[in-house]
Amino acid sequence: MDAVTLLGLVAAALTTTAFLPQLLKTWRSKSAKDVSLWMLITFSTGVFLWLIYGLYIQSLPVIIANSVTFVLSSINLILKIRYES
Amino acid sequence: MDAVTLLGLVAAALTTTAFLPQLLKTWRSKSAKDVSLWMLITFSTGVFLWLIYGLYIQSLPVIIANSVTFVLSSINLILKIRYES
Numbered sequence: 610m611d612a613v614t615l616l617g618l619v620a621a622a623l624t625t626t627a628f629l630p631q632l633l634k635t636w637r638s639k640s641a642k643d644v645s646l647w648m649l650i651t652f653s654t655g656v657f658l659w660l661i662y663g664l665y666i667q668s669l670p671v672i673i674a675n676s677v678t679f680v681l682s683s684i685n686l687i688l689k690i691r692y693e694s
Numbered sequence: 695m696d697a698v699t700l701l702g703l704v705a706a707a708l709t710t711t712a713f714l715p716q717l718l719k720t721w722r723s724k725s726a727k728d729v730s731l732w733m734l735i736t737f738s739t740g741v742f743l744w745l746i747y748g749l750y751i752q753s754l755p756v757i758i759a760n761s762v763t764f765v766l767s768s769i770n771l772i773l774k775i776r777y778e779s
Contacts, residue, residue, distance in 0.1 A: 627736040
């Protein structure tokens with residue numbers, strides 16, 4: 610594997626898992642007041658569209674990365690709604 | 695422009711601008727207690743690596759999208775550190 614591909618994989622791993630620490634923080638604190646609902650809606654929608662795009666262009670990395678990110682950002686969205694209502 | 699390219703552009707626009715609502719919310723409330731520092735660090739690092747990756751593969755969409763996202767997520771990170779210290 611060449612360095613550039615490795616760079617892309619590390620970048621994908623970081624942006625894909627970035628919402629996990631937010632999920633754990635919200636879950637523990639049972640509070641998401643400062644987290645923007647519109648950020649979560651916009652990001653989840655965008656990642657969902659990336660997933661559809663990946664299916665169209667049949668790119669496994671795009672499909673896998675955005676599936677994981679979509680699950681994490683959606684859970685964040687559900688927790689935000691649950692703890693704010 | 696075909697539908698699939700349009701889908702990719704809309705997805706990119708949404709995930710690129712997603713951190714703007716968070717930035718505005720934190721700026722107005724002067725509070726980011728519930729926002730995960732590790733989410734912002736992980737995401738900003740990942741997006742920075744995507745930017746470097748885009749420069750290597752000379753992909754303008756990857757460069758532009760990740761430059762904007764990097765600026766927005768970095769400002770969120772600075773505001774988080776500023777309001778929490």
